[in-house]
Amino acid sequence: MSVQSFSYSSFLRGPSQVLPSLTDADVILERRDEENLILSRAERFEAVATGLRIAARSLAILARRHRDLAEEALAEELPWLTWLPAEERLTCVRELLADLVAGADTGLLIPFARNLASWRSTAEAWSDPQLARELQGPFDGDGPTLDRPAGNLA
Amino acid sequence: MRAADRQAYQGWQRLLTAIPDNLDRAWTALTSDPRHVDQRQHPLKGQLGVVKVGGAPLEQWQYEVTGAGRIWYAIDDDARTLWITRAGAGHPKQTDTRGR
Numbered sequence: 001m002s003v004q005s006f007s008y009s010s011f012l013r014g015p016s017q018v019l020p021s022l023t024d025a026d027v028i029l030e031r032r033d034e035e036n037l038i039l040s041r042a043e044r045f046e047a048v049a050t051g052l053r054i055a056a057r058s059l060a061i062l063a064r065r066h067r068d069l070a071e072e073a074l075a076e077e078l079p080w081l082t083w084l085p086a087e088e089r090l091t092c093v094r095e096l097l098a099d100l101v102a103g104a105d106t107g108l109l110i111p112f113a114r115n116l117a118s119w120r121s122t123a124e125a126w127s128d129p130q131l132a133r134e135l136q137g138p139f140d141g142d143g144p145t146l147d148r149p150a151g152n153l154a
Numbered sequence: 155m156r157a158a159d160r161q162a163y164q165g166w167q168r169l170l171t172a173i174p175d176n177l178d179r180a181w182t183a184l185t186s187d188p189r190h191v192d193q194r195q196h197p198l199k200g201q202l203g204v205v206k207v208g209g210a211p212l213e214q215w216q217y218e219v220t221g222a223g224r225i226w227y228a229i230d231d232d233a234r235t236l237w238i239t240r241a242g243a244g245h246p247k248q249t250d251t252r253g254r
Contacts, residue, residue: 088200118196121216125202134240135226141208143157146238149170149178
């Protein structure tokens with residue numbers, strides 16, 4: 001589905017300029033220093049939420065009967081798993097599946113999304129072997145204080 | 155906020171030269187709420203999730219400064235210090251966007 005972006009301030013100035021776009025697209029309202037907002041029509045929003053809920057519940061049912069298969073299915077959707085150390089891949093898939101199953105039951109998918117972002121960033125760090133080695137430390141803790149950058153610029 | 159070692163300090167200085175405004179926003183965000191979680195700021199998992207700085211095991215987090223710029227930091231609650239463990243360009247490969 002298509003998405004169109006507008007600045008939040010232009011939406012506040014003239015909503016009627018933005019709302020017609022909702023006929024065939026969702027709208028992202030971009031805010032400078034805050035999280036962006038999304039405008040959607042109710043029918044489209046409900047369709048996505050219902051579809052997602054049913055898909056997550058179906059996977060949850062599968063997970064209860066055939067956990068290995070559910071883990072395999074989820075892993076196929078996460079190609080960056082390959083960068084994680086072998087022993088962490090299974091932990092990652094199990095955690096995410098548990099979050100997804102809990103989310104399917106409660107409708108709360110933010111924990112899943114946050115855990116997904118954490119694991120994905122972790123995998124990205126592992127994709128650079130030197131970076132991954134360095135991030136494991138240990139660090140001496142002897143570097144200088146880092147002042148606020150704007151203070152340095154002034 | 156402090157650099158965990160010399161190399162972390164050099165990485166910070168490079169970001170300061172390249173993207174000072176973004177780094178200023180990062181500094182403000184991290185110092186005001188080091189455990190805020192969103193798509194840009196989150197804890198690392200597994201082995202990378204805990205790191206020793208000066209002997210103490212600390213949580214390690216990541217903050218996305220720009221599309222490619224990253225800061226990794228450890229949170230020392232006792233010393234009320236954020237240790238920048240590494241700073242610089244992130245992963246060299248583009249990951250598949252599925253699963254976002």
